[in-house]
Amino acid sequence: MAKYILEFEKPLRELEDKIKSTKVTALERGIDMSKEIDGLQEKLKKAAEDFYKNLTRWQRVQMARHPERPHSMDYIEAMTDYWFELHGDRHYADDKAIVGGIGTIGGKKMMIIGQQKGRGTRDNLYRNFGMPNPEGYRKALRLMQLAAKFRVPVLSLVDTIGAYPGLGAEERGQAEAIARNLMVMSTLKVPIVIIVIGEGASGGALGVGVGDRLFMLENTWFSVISPEGSASILYRDASKAMEAADAMKVAPDDLVKMGICDQVLPEPIGGAHQDPETSIATVKKAILASLTELEGLAPEELVAQRIARYDKLGQWQE
């Protein structure tokens, strides 16, 4: 059970508390209240299912940021039989907000890239709150090119509130680093599987987010800007984030409708952090299934399909 409860989850917690107090009453008075308790528990289960199935977009954004939500390294450590981290962009730094390395998942070799948030203040400072600098994108680029050389498929786990908006990041070419990745990833001659495990903010997410398959976990979001960012620009009021989330249609189902996301991966009731094992197993299954589909394709065919995938995105009239 999660220790950290979001504001909108509180009604459910009240029901939980009621079950607890009923149990205490039963014990204290030495009476059998198992029927009442069973009934309440059934009611809670049903209520929770309905509740989490029908979250608003803004609520999903908050779920995506839940402090106990599994991060990239949680997935990597649990999914891999072998994992060896590779560091550095060979130019300026080793960016802690993007991890990378080689690993095997279900016996399949993969080059794994993951945007990494921290847990707690110290870890978050170390990971720069999951906001990559240009070096992170250049490390990812180097590792993806290494993967292509040895015909190893790429897995990218997306989870960022955005590329770091800093002075140094601009001086060292944040935009160039992201742009370069988009170009190289679009014709990389090995399969690329993308999973949005948390937040998919803008170019910062897309910089490691171009591929052959894109999956989003149920409580994630992916858009051109964060709802708060959009609210403060379009409404001049960051508190209008809820409206902005709806206006931009940032939820996984929206992205499926736009043809950007292939499939929404279900999360356990209450979110990935309530049962990380199950979430990780779901993600692993999706990765292995897409590898089976993609492995058989000749590199030219793979690249042609990837280009066609992006070619058709967008809506217009003429």
Added chain:
Amino acid sequence: MAAWFRRSKQKILSTERRNVAEDLWSKCPGCSEYIYRQELQKAQMVCPTCAHHFPIGCHGYIDLLLDGSNSITELNPGLTSVDALEFKARKKYTEQLAAAEKKTGLKEAVITVAATINKYPIVLAVMDFSFIGGSMGSAVGEKISRAIDYAREHRFPMATISSSGGARMQEGALSLMQMAKTSAKLALFNEADGLFISILTDPTTGGVTASYAMLGDVILAEPGALIGFAGARVIKQTIGQDLPEGFQRAEFLLEKGFVDHIVHRKDLKSTLVNLISFFGYEQAANTA
């Protein structure tokens, strides 16, 4: 085939025996503790207290990593330096070469071998700092270049273990060009999709760092190894400032993005084997 290998091993043994009385204990430059020599040797010459990595020379790495003398073929053992420039400073280059050979029992600052590591074929070039500071002259450059070609032709992975003060001044621009030659050979090797693993040990500097040592598909470093281009003293004099703590150490390079992973010597063999296997190479059917 491997006679050179047995011979030099015997030599190491007899040196050890001679030094036993006076050299029972070694003082660790890392933590100043005295370590019983035998303990140190059992621990691959790594300080059990602070993990300072003592130098082990080229034969040390060959013993540590490769499957044994039967699996090892030395490549170009007779290729040695000549004094192309008739170089003379305080000493003649020819005298320096003779003295280095006498002191180390080595013919050059690098040994290149085709061998197996846990049954995986590998071409390995190991430098030795004790031979004129592990400097790269024409012979070192040529031996490494031929080793890379050998790896390309046989489709074997290639690894180098560097420890070097840089290019060998006694050969002037000819030694400088070894940087270009080895890098060119690595370009061909890369185009043929070969795996190159560069291992940096203490110290790796100058022209070796500025050529093959920095060109690995994967770059590993031993903990605490000094790695850089210009010497710390030169930098300090030039900029007129003190250098930051840990400057040019392996951990500094990891932080700055130039090293993939720092690997403790006890894990070096398993790390190499895992990398070679991961990147698609297979064990030799017959390693006899």
